[in-house]
Amino acid sequence: AQSVTQLDSQVPVFEEAPVELRCNYSSSVSVYLFWYVQYPNQGLQLLLKYLSGSTLVKGINGFEAEFNKSQTSFHLRKPSVHISDTAEYFCAVSEAGAAGNKLTFGGGTRVLVKP
Amino acid sequence: DTAVSQTPKYLVTQMGNDKSIKCEQNLGHDTMYWYKQDSKKFLKIMFSYNNKELIINETVPNRFSPKSPDKAHLNLHINSLELGDSAVYFCASSQASGGSHNEQFFGPGTRLTVL
Numbered sequence: 001a002q003s004v005t006q007l008d009s010q011v012p013v014f015e016e017a018p019v020e021l022r023c024n025y026s027s028s029v030s031v032y033l034f035w036y037v038q039y040p041n042q043g044l045q046l047l048l049k050y051l052s053g054s055t056l057v058k059g060i061n062g063f064e065a066e067f068n069k070s071q072t073s074f075h076l077r078k079p080s081v082h083i084s085d086t087a088e089y090f091c092a093v094s095e096a097g098a099a100g101n102k103l104t105f106g107g108g109t110r111v112l113v114k115p
Numbered sequence: 116d117t118a119v120s121q122t123p124k125y126l127v128t129q130m131g132n133d134k135s136i137k138c139e140q141n142l143g144h145d146t147m148y149w150y151k152q153d154s155k156k157f158l159k160i161m162f163s164y165n166n167k168e169l170i171i172n173e174t175v176p177n178r179f180s181p182k183s184p185d186k187a188h189l190n191l192h193i194n195s196l197e198l199g200d201s202a203v204y205f206c207a208s209s210q211a212s213g214g215s216h217n218e219q220f221f222g223p224g225t226r227l228t229v230l
Contacts, residue, residue, distance in 0.1 A: 043119070043223045
């Protein structure tokens with residue numbers, strides 16, 4: 001069974017500073033990797049996903065993530081954050097070919113952008 | 116316009132009651148899901164349906180019964196509500212589960228409070 005660990009539960013960051021959110025996963029088979037964002041009192045929205053190919057994936061709102069198979073990581077980065085990036089960020093994994101398209105989520109990282 | 120909608124948005128009820136949450140998607144997707152997000156923001160899948168057929172049932176108590184009258188709707192009925200059922204419940208949908216890489220679109224959530 002797969003699992004996802006987000007190493008930081010909370011990340012405070014100043015506006016216009018860079019941010020990196022760490023995600024590690026565990027699985028015995030090939031996986032697909034996702035980052036979702038949850039703004040306050042809203043549902044989840046997909047930021048980006050890694051399926052195959054280039055290990056550097058670019059998403060919406062200036063976010064990018066890098067898949068590292070040897071380290072089983074999929075860290076999310078943004079070079080310069082805005083106040084509007086304040087949200088909860090979830091890393092998720094699904095096993096390739098698994099029935100039901102099951103997503104397993106990490107515990108989330110709360111990003112608080114300060115002016 | 117809403118892609119995945121849920122009703123109600125808030126639900127406050129007494130222990131022991133029976134309640135339902137409705138979910139509808141207008142994206143033409145074949146697969147729908149229910150997730151539970153607890154007070155610590157941890158997200159876990161409960162059920163997955165594909166074309167009205169149950170695909171995933173993640174060891175959820177049988178007090179929870181999903182019902183899919185058609186592929187655009189997946190309702191969640193909960194019997195004999197307990198305090199521990201208090202959470203935010205998210206509905207989601209995606210294209211057919213033939214690809215576990217398909218993006219899941221989430222509804223806005225239903226905050227259930229059991230008193």
